[in-house]
Amino acid sequence: MQRGRGWRASANAAILLAVAGCGGGRGQTAPPVTLRFWAFGREGEVVEALVPDFERAHPGINVRVEQIPFTAAHEKLLTSVVGRAAPDIAQLGNTWVPELVALRALVPLDSLLARSRAIARSDYFDGIWDTNIIDGATWGVPWYVDTRVIFYRSDILASAGFPAAPRTWREWREALTRVRARAGGHRYGILLPINEWAQPVILGLASGAPLLRDDDTYGDFSEPRFRAAFAFYTGLFxxxxxxxxxxxxxxxxxxxFGNGEFAMFISGPWDVGECLRRLPPSLQGRWTTAPIPAPDPSDTTTPGTSLAGGSSLVVFKGSPHPDSAWAFIEYLSGPAQQSRFYALSGDLPPRQSAWEDSALRTNSYARAFRRQLQFVRATPKIPEWDEITTLLADQAEAAVRxxxxxxxxxAVLDREVDRALEKRRWMRGRMHHDTAATS
Amino acid sequence: MSSATMVRGDAGARAARRAAVIFLAPGLVLITLTFLLPSIAALGLSLTDFDIYAVASPGNTRFIWLRNYAELARTPMFWISLRNTLYFVLAGGPISVLVSLAVAVMLDSELVRWRGFFRTVYFAPVVTTLVAVAVVWKYLYDPRYGLLNAGLHAIGLPPVDWLGSTAWAMPSIILMTVWKGFGYNMIIFMAGLQAVPGDLYDAARVDGAGAWQRFWHVTLPTLAPTFLFVSITTMIGFLQLFSEPYVMTQGGPLHATLSIGLYMFTEGFESWHVGMGAAIAFVLFGLTLIGALVQLRLRPKGTEGGA
Amino acid sequence: MTGAVIPSGVPAAVSAGLDERPARRPRWDTGVSWRTVLLHVLLAAIAGVAVAPLAWMVSASFMPAGSATTYPPPLLPHPATWANYRELFSHLDLSRELRNSAIVAGLITASSLLFNSMAGYAFAKFSFPARDRLFRLVLLGLFIPPQVAMLPLFILLRELHLVNSFAGVVLPSMATVFGMFLVRQYVLGIPDELLDAARVDGAGELRIYWSIVLPLCAPVLVTLAVFVFMSAWNDFMWPLVVLTDSAKYTLPVGLANLSREHVQDTELMMAASVVTLLPVLLLFISLQRYYIRGITMGGVKG
Incomplete structure (x- = not known):
């Protein structure tokens, strides 16, 4: 009797808690389907404007956009997936796709894509689309894209004898040498922040380096192409x-940049807006963008390969409404919505047709990006890549400074990367073992 | 120690034991379930390579003995977080305790009027929400528009890039922590000061001791147990530094404010290297124990009598 | 999962009872008035430092958007406006976070009062084998940083499907070592004869607990309630981990989120900080006697 009461008290408390935990609905009149859509930072703010049209066209679906700060996005996403509390749809930095695939958190989209009339794969930039394909399946649809190109002071380069941007590494070095010779002191040719991984990786991608080997289970940074790229990089310092x-x-x-402390830097689309806003009017028209130069001295027509960046839209496995979620993704992927989204956010659309229809066609700063986007490659699509970039930045800094x-x-980098990939090798080994055992 | 003095037979003792179980069970079960067992499980986890692969399929877990700890020992980021945490504890802790003591001694003076008012005001920052005041201080520290630099400017000093420079970021966090926390230990010191017997002062006065000597030879020795308590609890709290850097600096600039608590959070809840995160948490536990033991060992003679 | 504010129960000879000051004790040389003046100037200066950040927060929360980031930084709003507060409650759903915080802190307070008082009472007044050893074992928990249990606890909550629920936030704070310790210390002072007399009269144990022990414990229960409510209200790390849906955020989690999204909106952030702080500050000011007693009791000889 006494014992029972103690237990009942805690049981009551538990029920109370469970009820409280489930609270938060907006009442009984809510539409039958509510989609939770996680979007990050500025995109989260902007995408709200696109939702009402979708809800009008789909009266049974209500979309709730949740805005997650960009700096907390990765942690929130993984925590919610591990905690089995993921949303229906999310925006995903496309380098995060491999992690969520490893967690088996995403719905493969291939069958939906095959049936889709709204999403035509051929309209997308190839290298960008490829970032969403892992182990033969497609896990995300590109929402917006980014890649890195050269931002440079056209006036400084012109006075150094380069009226156009350098197209090959040889020209690049020559241009930087001349700029440096004319400037001297604390004025340099280019800014490559020495604690960032992106710049050496872009040079590696441009020279065709594989970065990892044996099915992404070992580092391959001592391979000749990456070594050449790295030598070029460290040589600039x-x-x-x-x-x-x-x-x-x-x-x-x-x-x-405005003071001419450096005449060049490598960055993404967001800096077009920033430069337009923050550089004084006197400097407008005296800077522009260009694709990454190619390592091959004889090839002056194709740019060097750059990073395939951007965000994708994904559907989570736990979603009770995958069809509605897909309908929303199809809606956001339509060329009209993509143009609208570009106008609102400044994010570059992944569909080439959207570039034709929007203000982008005439934007001179965007031209370099459009060209570059034909030549982008995904970094290795494994969950450990993020860790590897930290190791790479450390070693690049060690070599430079x-x-x-x-x-x-x-060599050290390869050893470190091999350590980081040890688990991956073990799992591969186990999988082969299992398949061998069952067959 | 007063204990139950029920003079009863075997049946009575049995009834008492049963009642004890009923009363203890809910609380102890909850603590066991949400704290004790998870802590033990954490020790186990820290010996595995549990990660996102294991979350997807538990079979992807291996028992790896102490490899996480060995891995930590060769990870520069871990040593950075350890150094930062020790900086915070060893610089911030004593400053915080000394400020509390100084203010408590001042408030304890019989010359003070409106003691209750001052005590309330000094204590107010203690009860405030850490996240909220961290947000407030972030703006006070703003290099351009912050009040702190405006104050420096007013007295002719150059501006400081409080949270933006590697040299100043940790001192800035310490300054805010001392501001927020000194009232807490002040209260405990005030209680301790009341326990100093008045006749000791009389005796010292008769011996011709000045105010400073009386403080040094009478007040401080009597405060020793309080001091020990305060320094151990302060150290335990300071070792867990997390929210301040999370809100104000996110561990930057250049990891200058990355604490062990924040490092554990990023490894555990951001990268989901659960085994590694658990190992970091245990390092934190180890530091806590070592710190407490060292302070107990260093305590002045006669302290144990009070405890 | 409480912050650094909770004192550990490390025994130390600190006597409670701050409010009753003993009769005069000889102290610093008295009678020199410049000393008194100097002391009060110093105390006032410290009070200024303690209050200044909070005062500026309140002031800036009434400034029109953008005016706090002008040079030189203004001290007072000109003109004062409620616009920031209106924005918080209309667009940014702060009322929802306020409600969430109240629910979470309320549930934690209620349950921890119940479970801690039961256990604290048992540790003080029932004799059973190894009681004191068990209690000391429980006290050791104060040395374990809450971070240690977090990862396994999260995985446990995942299995119970309690991630992203209030229950998940509340569960680890429903019973705490500190709370049991606090109640036990107080109950030790209740004479055994009182309880034995009730037993002789045939009262059951639950009845004795409910109608004799609890009423006698009222002061310490208020202390515990204030303590627990405040640390639950202020708690950050655990709700940050457990709550993934912004509709369920508590104020500190929501505020941390907002402060990353609205870095440049100084005035708005100050208004949000005011809303977060105001309830605990008011609670403290009205019940500070109990709160401060809790701190000194934490250090009482065990």
Missing amino acids: RDSLAAPVSNVQIANLYQS GGVPPDSAL
Whole structure:
């Protein structure tokens, strides 16, 4: 009797809690289907404007956009997936797709895509689309794209004898050398923040380096193509062509760029808007963008390969309404919505037809991006890639600033990367073992 | 220690035991379920490579003995977080305790009027929500529009990039923590000061001791047990540094404010290297134990009598 | 999962009862008036430092958008406006977060009062084998940082499907070592004769607990309630981990989120901070006697 009462008290409390935990609905008149859509930062704010049209066209579906701060997005996403509390749809940085695939959190979209009339794969930039394909299945639809190109001061380059952007690495180095010779002191040719991984990786991608080998289970940074790219990279610092600073030492990128502290930097689409906004009017028209130069000195027509970045839209496996979720993704992927989204956010659309219809066609700064997007490649599509970029940045910094010979830095990097991929190798081994055992 | 003095037979003792179980069970079951067992499980987890692959399929877990700890020992980021945490504890802790003591001694003076008012005001920051005041201080620290730099400017000092420079970020966090927390230990010190017997002061006065000597030779020794308690609890709290850097700096700039607590959070809940995260949490536990033991060992003679 | 505010129960000879000051004790040399003045100037200066950030927060929360980030930084709003508060409650759903915080802190307070008082009473007044050893074992829990249990606890909640629910936030705080300790210390002071007399009269154990022990414990229960409510209201790390849906965020989690999204909106963020702080500050000011007693009791000889 007494015992029973104690238990009942806690049972009551538990029921109370469960009820409280489920609260938060908006009443009985809510439409039958509510989709939870997670979008990050600015995109989350902007996409709200696109929702009403969709809800009008689909009276049974209500979309609730949840805005997650970009810096907390990765943690929130993974926590919700591990905690079995994922939303229906989310925006996903396309380098995060592999992690969520490893967690078996996503719905494969191939059969839906095969039936879809709204989404035509051929209209998308190839390299971008490919970032969503893992183990032969498609897990996401590109929402917006980004890649890295060169931002440069056309006036400074012109006075150094380069009226157009350099097209090959040889020209690139020559241009930087001349800029440096004319400027001197604390003025450099290019800014490559020494603690960032993206710049050496872009050079590696441009030279066709595989980065990893044996089915992405070992590092392959000592391979000749990456070694050549890395030598080019470290050489820019050795010869004082690149500013020897990390990104926290740049108090104000735009001010330094405007002052001519460097004539060039590598960045993504967001910096077009920033440069237009933050550079003084006197400097407008004196800077522009260009694709990444190619390593092959004889090839002056194709740019060097760059990063395939951007965000994809994905459907979570736990979603009770995958069909409605897909309908929303199809809606957001329509060329009309993509143009609208570009107008609202400035994010570049992944569909080439959307580039034709929008203000992008006449935007001179976007031209380099459009060209570059034909030549982009995904970084290795494994969950460990993020960790590897940290290791890479460390070794790049050691080679540039720590006096470590480039080739030894790469040897260390390979060893570190091999360690980081140990689990992957073990799982591969086990899988082969299992398939061998069952067959 | 007063204990139950029920003079009853075997049946009575049995009834008492049964009642004890009923009363203890809900609380102890909850603590066991949400704290004790998870803590033990964490020890086990820290010996595995549990990660997102294991979340997807538990079979992808391996028992790897102490490899997580060995891996930590060769990870620069871990040493950075350890250094930062020790900086925060060893610099911030003593400053915080000394400020509390100084203010408590001042407030304890019989010259003070409106003691209750001052006590309430000093204590107010303690009860505030850490996240909210961290947000407030972030703006106070703003290099351009923050009040702190405006104050420095007013007295002719150059501006400081409080949270933006690697040298100042941790001192800035310490400053805010001391502001927020000093009232707490102040209360405990005030209680301790009341326990100092008045006749000791009389004796010291008769011996011709000045105010400072009386403080040094009478007040401080009597406060020793309080001091020990305060420094251990402060250390335990400071070791867990998390919310301040999470809200104000996200561990930056250049990891200058990455604490062990934040590192554990990023490894565990961001990268979902659960085994590694658990290992980091245990390092934190180990530091707590070592710190407490060292302080107990270092305590002045006679302290144990009070405890 | 509480913050650093909760004191550990490390025994130390600190006596409680701050409010009753003993009769005069000889202290610093008295009678020199410049000393008194200097002391009060110092105390007032410290009070200024303690209050300034909060005062500026309140002031900035009434400033029109953008005016806090002008140079030199203004101290007072000009003109004062409620616009930031209106924005918070109309667009940013702060009322929802306020409600969530109240629910979570309320549930934690209610349940921890019940479970901690039961256990604290048992530890103080029932004799059973190894009672004190068990209690000391429980006290050791105060040395384990809450972070240690977090990852396994999260995985447990995942299995129970309690991630992203209030239940998941509340569960680990329903019973706490500190709470049991606090109640036990107080109950030790209740004379055994009182309880034995009730037993002789035939009262059951639950009845004794409910109608004798609890009423006698009222002061310490208020202390515990204030303590628990405040740390639940202020708690950050655990709700941050468990609550993934913004509709369920508590104020601190929502505020941390907002502060990353609205970095440049100083005035708005200050208004949100005011809303977050106001309930605990008011609670403290009205019940500070109990709160402060809790702190000193944490250090009482065990």
